[in-house]
Amino acid sequence: MSQITNTILMIRPISFRMNEETAVNNYFQQDLSIKNAEINAxxxxxxxxxxxxxxAVGVNVIVVQDDKTPDTPDSIFPNNWVSFHENGDxxxxxxxxxxRRKERREDVFLTLEEAGFKINNIVDYTTAEDEALYLEGTGSILLDRVHRKAYCALSPRADEDLFIEFCEDFEYTPVVFNAYQDVDGKRLAIYHTNVMMCLATDFAVICLDSIDDKKERKTVVNxxxxxxxxxxxxxEAQMHEFAGNMLQVEGKNGQAYLVMSHAAHESLTTQQVGTIEKFCPILSSSLETIETCGGGSARCMMAEVFLPRD
Structure with a gap:
């Protein structure tokens, strides 16, 4: 059982822009005063x-092109609607x-099957939308696959009962907490766990300052x-540069890399970089437009594929 994979699914955007429907509780999003066509380009x-x-470092990236219809401005963030597991689920x-519900596409599964991956079963939580309950994939849920623990910061996009149901279905022990950020002088829920926390094989990058409740913070740390x-x-300032939105992946010869945006990398202190690099090299890329308009960064763009191969 490995914490990381060498295969990533990514969706190339065709109508990317600031999504007005997600901006209501994603406080990382900002408007750019340029035309949508330019934003997408x-x-x-x-x-x-x-x-x-x-x-270039040997990660197997499966790129699926988005379509013009339906209109899906956030399709670049597939990890919110789907997760792929070791048992073929x-x-x-x-x-x-x-x-964002229109992002769910069955043709993605066919692409993976054509690439030699095996799909056994689909565990579908989407009917919860009828009751206005949400759980946005590995945006809401951080999985420690080795120790079978799942971490979740509750928010309008991460319902506790649904999270517990997921943990029962996929056999993970739940670790539930609340994480907040400053928005106009108020402490408001951070929309996704994966912007304040990253789980790698031997380390975790986490904004502990966002967990206001000392007991909850202690539980997570322990x-x-x-x-x-x-x-x-x-x-929190580093979190706002997406320093929590990282993912460890595997490249050629089993070499692990911690993947993040250029902004996240730049925000880290020399000491933090040194600690990370004791475990693995950093791979960073400029994602300025995607971060500003989408309110998500490198980790959100990568859906990890752990499916078994045929």
Missing amino acids: KAQHEFDAFVEKLK IGLYPMFAEN SLKQDGKTIIAIS
Whole structure:
């Protein structure tokens, strides 16, 4: 059982822009005063450069082109609607924004099967949308696949009961907490766990300052320490540069890399970089347009494929 994979699914955007439906509780999103066509062109350029960097170190990147219809401005973030597991199961998730629900595409599964991956079963949570309950994939859920623990910061996009149901179905022990950020002088829920926390094989990058409740913070810290993970604490300011939105992946010859955006990399202190590089090299790419308009970064763009091969 490995914490990381060498295969990543990524969706190349065709109508990327700031999604007005997600901006209501994604406080990382900002408006750019340029035309949508220009925003999409810049996002495509960033996407392509990022994919090339991943491929250059031997990561197997499966790129699926998005379609013009239906209109899916956030299709570049597939990890929110789907997860792919070692036993051949796929998780399908209920999404907060109605226009994001259109991102779910069965042809993606055919692409993976054509690439030699085996799909046994689809575990579908999407009917929860009818009750206005949401759990946005590995945006909401951080999986420690080795120790079978799942971490979740509750938010309008991460319902506790649904999360517990997921943990029962996929046999993970739940670690539930609340994480907040400053928005106009108020402490509001961070929309996705994976912007404040990253789980790698031997370490975790986490914004502990966002967990206001001391008991909850202690529970998370103890859980990580129990599994022998080195904790690299980032500040809220670094989190806002997407320093929590990282993913460890495997390149050629089994070499691990911690993947992040250029902004996230730049925000890290020399000491934090040094600690990370004791475990693995950093791979970073400029994702400025995607981060600004999409309110998501490198980790959100990569759906890990752990499916068995035929």
